Amino acid sequence: MRSELLPDPDQVVLLSAAGEVVGAQPRASVHTRDTPLHLAFSTYVFNAAGEVLLTRRALGKRTWPGVWTNSCCGHPRPGEDITDAVRRRLIDELGLVVGEITSLLPDFAYTATDASGIVENEICPVFRAEIIDHRGGTHPDGGIAANPSEVMDWEWVTWDALVASAQLTPFIFSPWAVQQLNQLSPTNRPRG
Numbered sequence: 001m002r003s004e005l006l007p008d009p010d011q012v013v014l015l016s017a018a019g020e021v022v023g024a025q026p027r028a029s030v031h032t033r034d035t036p037l038h039l040a041f042s043t044y045v046f047n048a049a050g051e052v053l054l055t056r057r058a059l060g061k062r063t064w065p066g067v068w069t070n071s072c073c074g075h076p077r078p079g080e081d082i083t084d085a086v087r088r089r090l091i092d093e094l095g096l097v098v099g100e101i102t103s104l105l106p107d108f109a110y111t112a113t114d115a116s117g118i119v120e121n122e123i124c125p126v127f128r129a130e131i132i133d134h135r136g137g138t139h140p141d142g143g144i145a146a147n148p149s150e151v152m153d154w155e156w157v158t159w160d161a162l163v164a165s166a167q168l169t170p171f172i173f174s175p176w177a178v179q180q181l182n183q184l185s186p187t188n189r190p191r192g
Helices: 082-094 159-168 175-184
Strands: 011-015 021-026 041-047 052-057 070-072 096-104 109-113 119-123 126-131 151-157
Touching: 041 082, 041 096, 041 175, 052 082, 052 159, 070 082, 082 096, 082 126, 082 151, 096 175, 109 175, 119 175, 151 159, 159 175
Parallel strands: 041 126
Antiparallel strands: 011 021, 041 052, 041 070, 052 151, 096 126, 109 119
């Protein structure tokens, strides 16, 4: 296949207000003070003990540097299946291979403005994934190999502790994680 026929791998999918694909734009230029609506995803990864992986965004991130958030976020590329994108980003950011991926909040969407003035404006389905080891079983600690340009710290916590922390100190978490946790708990909490 000729390389000029391949889509740019660092593009995000632009959406209409109705959630229909209307184009693509380079990821580096889409997040501004006037960010167009685009497709993203959030993932909560669970281990065999039923704990959820909480990550802290690297200080070099353009938006919400240093805040705690869900396990992994990202953008599917044009034409990429969203669960394939989830798997790709979990490997890229955390070195994790996951088994089944299930939808938790298929219609989650949010808009938030970072202190820098950059706006997030996303339709952002939320997923649950469980880590597996190289033998196909569940790995006890995940074997995390965090990419330091994406993740500066991580912690396995119970779901209830995560929800309580986000309710008591929402300012240390990403705004999307706080909103997601409010929607997921207690009536729609993921099995752990």
